[in-house]
Each structure stands twice: as structure tokens, then as C-alpha cells.
Amino acid sequence: MDYIFDTGSELGHHHLDHLGKLLDTPTTWRLERLGLRSDMRCLELGAGSGSIANWLAARTREVVAVDIDTAQLYDVAPGVQVIRHDLRDGLPVDGPFDLIHARLTMLHLPQREELFGRLVEALAPGGRLVFGDITDRPLEAIAVPEPADRDLWDKVLHLSHEVVSPARGISWTWARETADRMTTAGLVDIEIMEYSQTTTGGTDGCLLHRNLNQQAEPLLLAAGATPAELTRYRALMTNPDFKAWFYQFLMTSGRRRSGV
Numbered sequence: 104m105d106y107i108f109d110t111g112s113e114l115g116h117h118h119l120d121h122l123g124k125l126l127d128t129p130t131t132w133r134l135e136r137l138g139l140r141s142d143m144r145c146l147e148l149g150a151g152s153g154s155i156a157n158w159l160a161a162r163t164r165e166v167v168a169v170d171i172d173t174a175q176l177y178d179v180a181p182g183v184q185v186i187r188h189d190l191r192d193g194l195p196v197d198g199p200f201d202l203i204h205a206r207l208t209m210l211h212l213p214q215r216e217e218l219f220g221r222l223v224e225a226l227a228p229g230g231r232l233v234f235g236d237i238t239d240r241p242l243e244a245i246a247v248p249e250p251a252d253r254d255l256w257d258k259v260l261h262l263s264h265e266v267v268s269p270a271r272g273i274s275w276t277w278a279r280e281t282a283d284r285m286t287t288a289g290l291v292d293i294e295i296m297e298y299s300q301t302t303t304g305g306t307d308g309c310l311l312h313r314n315l316n317q318q319a320e321p322l323l324l325a326a327g328a329t330p331a332e333l334t335r336y337r338a339l340m341t342n343p344d345f346k347a348w349f350y351q352f353l354m355t356s357g358r359r360r361s362g363v
């Protein structure tokens with residue numbers, strides 16, 4: 104199964120820009136508190152725009168940034184090595200790494216369990232594995248311009264999350280399974296950080312929903328959405344009278360024992 108979105112497209116560029124604005128602050132807050140050192144070697148998987156790879160490069164020795172589509176990795180900092188590679192085929196580079204980070208990447212990969220095993224093996228003694236992924240916690244609409252918009256929101260999200268994305272290999276349970284998998288793999292110091300916020304029409308969270316809806320349009324129409332519903336939904340995502348919960352984002356981290 105191929106990745107559902109088109110990273111190299113203009114919509115893909117805006118998609119990554121919205122993600123950075125929504126999640127770079129909580130992501131870097133967490134990574135900083137997990138501990139960074141200037142001698143660390145880092146691996147950034149599904150690097151997207153490179154915003155986190157660049158941030159890590161300013162604080163560590165070396166960053167390897169991997170993505171199936173490197174079109175948006177055109178402005179990387181010195182110290183970032185970009186590798187174009189399909190992670191469904193495993194890792195393109197040998198460890199050991201002191202930090203391996205993947206945000207909103209593992210949930211997209213049907214081969215995530217095999218890759219997870221390879222990532223644990225690629226950790227240096229004492230190295231950290233950090234995943235940031237979203238969950239299927241329901242995205243409740245808090246305010247809608249018209250009563251019928253609530254049903255429209257629920258229908259479009261149902262088609263997106265329960266019909267279209269599982270057919271493309273996306274897992275909505277991975278984020279909550281990660282900590283147990285880390286335990287089973289022998290990692291220690293396993294912690295989860297949760298981040299969530301509301302989003303209002305016209306702001307990054309709603310504009311991201313609109314963007315993903317545009318990228319997945321053929322799949323949504325095939326799943327039973329009508330063109331009129333998609334048009335109304337996209338208008339709703341720019342309407343400041345609309346407000347809903349945005350995705351629950353979990354950052355799960357674990358550490359390989361020192362000396363193992």
C-alpha cells in the first residue's frame with residue numbers, strides 16, 4: 104500500500120507547514136527534556152519538511168533524515184544528511200543512533216512492526232526511540248455555524264478515519280500500542296506525553312483537515328462522500344464559527360539500557 108498523501112505536491116508542502124506550526128513546539132519541548140547532547144547521532148524518519156531534523160542538527164553532532172519523497176527537504180541545515188528511501192524496505196543506514204525520532208510516520212507504514220524491531224536494534228546503548236503519532240480519540244465538534252454541519256463533520260471524519268485511511272494501511276491504534284511494544288522489546292524509562300488542543304475554522308488545525316480532505320478527494324468520493332458535502336466541509340474548515348477538538352497527539356519514548 105502506498106502512502107496516502109503526496110509530499111512533493113503544493114498541497115503536500117502546505118500539509119507539512121501546518122504540521123510544523125501545530126506540532127513543532129510540543130515536539131521540541133519533549134525532545135529537549137528527554138536530553139540532547141552535542142555528540143549525539145540522530146535518525147529522523149519521515150522527515151517531511153525537515154523542521155525537526157534542522158532543529159536537532161543545531162543541538163547534536165549528526166542527523167540522518169529519511170523520507171520516501173525528499174522534495175520538501177530542500178532547505179536542510181549543515182549536519183543533516185538526506186536519504187530518499189522507502190521505509191517499507193527497512194532502514195537505509197546502519198546504527199548505532201543515540202536518538203531515533205519519527206513523527207506521524209509509523210502510523211502510515213503497514214510494515215511498522217518489522218521496522219520497529221530494526222529501530223530497536225539500531226539504538227546505541229542508552230539511545231532513545233521517540234514516536235509521535237495521533238490516536239482515534241473522537242474529534243468532537245464544539246461549535247458549528249448550522250446544526251446540520253455537525254452531522255457533516257461526523258460523516259466526513261467517519262469516511263476519512265474508518266473507511267479511507269485503514270484501506271491505505273494507516274493504524275489508529277499504533278500510538279496507544281507503542282509503550283507496550285517498547286516494554287516487550289526491553290526498552291526502559293518508557294514515558295508518554297499527550298498533547299491536544301481545540302481548533303477553529305481558518306486556523307492551522309482546520310486548515311490541515313481541509314488540506315488532507317483535498318488530497319484524499321478521489322478516495323473520499325469513492326467511499327461515498329458527495330461533491331457538495333466536500334465543498335461544504337471545506338468551507339466549514341475556514342469558517343471562524345466552527346470549532347472542534349484536534350487530534351490527540353502522543354509522544355512515546357523509551358531508552359535502550361546502557362551497556363546492552
Ligand SMILES: C[S@@+](CC[C@H](N)C(=O)[O-])C[C@H]1O[C@@H](n2cnc3c(N)ncnc32)[C@H](O)[C@@H]1O
Binds near residue numbers: 123188205206211212
Ligand atoms: C504525515 S507526514 C509527517 C512529516 C513529518 N514527520 C512531520 O511530522 O512534520 C509523513 C511523512 O512520512 C513520509 N513517508 C510516508 N511513507 C513513507 C515511506 N514508506 N518511507 C519513507 N517515508 C515515508 C512522507 O513522505 C511524509 O514526509
